[in-house]
């Protein structure tokens with residue numbers, strides 16, 4: 001069954017790409033990977049193609065199921081022309097995955113700022129039956145104190161206060177609304193992607209959570225530790241920052257004119273909880 005897919009957007013991640021793919025494929029639970037590359041000039045996509053030769057043909061039970069069963073494609077690549085932004089990379093990746101029947105879709109950076117081992121916690125927060133089961137699980141840096149390692153203090157403050165600002169303007173109580181480490185159930189994405197998602201940079205992360213919240217989906221924050229990358233560079237820019245600041249206001253205003261119809265009886269008022277994982 002096609003169950004779990006980690007969507008990893010990449011732009012110039014040649015120093016990280018092989019290690020992150022290998023790490024995900026050695027986790028104790030199975031995850032497929034889709035890399036969405038925006039024509040990285042450093043050859044990230046070519047490295048992924050080389051790895052597809054290994055992982056999609058490996059006759060090794062730890063990589064591809066049992067040795068006697070036919071090998072299944074686990075490493076996918078979606079190539080786009082030019083740098084079109086993190087948000088549209090995820091949207092294209094999600095649409096690709098939904099059309100292929102994946103049940104749980106993950107967002108994760110390529111640079112190890114998110115620990116791939118936490119994918120398992122995010123998955124179980126959404127998949128395990130019970131009263132606390134989430135529709136969306138957010139890997140949260142701020143749900144238990146401030147858990148960010150190696151970021152300059154200016155960036156920590158900006159990120160933390162971005163959360164305060166978002167909560168103040170939108171009324172949503174998610175502690176880490178800009179988080180980029182998330183698990184969505186496929187049925188959630190089927191609903192929210194009916195709306196055009198406007199933003200391309202990190203405001204995209206806020207917009208996705210805000211839309212889920214408006215629809216009444218249950219958002220759960222799972223504590224994680226975010227560790228700044230040691231290889232390659234961040235693509236954060238002042239344009240992305242401005243988009244986030246003004247985008248939140250735009251989101252709030254346009255939400256007055258849009259109807260969100262909660263899909264489930266139980267989800268008419270969203271709860272955000274800390275998964276005790």
Ligand SMILES: Nc1nc2c(ncn2[C@@H]2O[C@H](COP(=O)(O)OP(=O)(O)O[C@H]3O[C@H](CO)[C@@H](O)[C@H](O)[C@@H]3O)[C@@H](O)[C@H]2O)c(=O)[nH]1
Pocket residue numbers: 008009010011012013036037038083084085086089108109110111113159178179180181202205233234235236
């Ligand atoms: N395809 C594609 N990928 C991109 C683009 N821009 C960035 N990426 C990829 O998106 C991931 C995150 O980009 P970074 O530039 O490393 O993000 P960051 O500054 O560390 O920001 C992190 O924190 C933000 C909030 O504080 C998060 O909103 C963001 O998602 C990310 O987790 C990396 O895998 C990077 O290669 C783009 O235009 N296109």
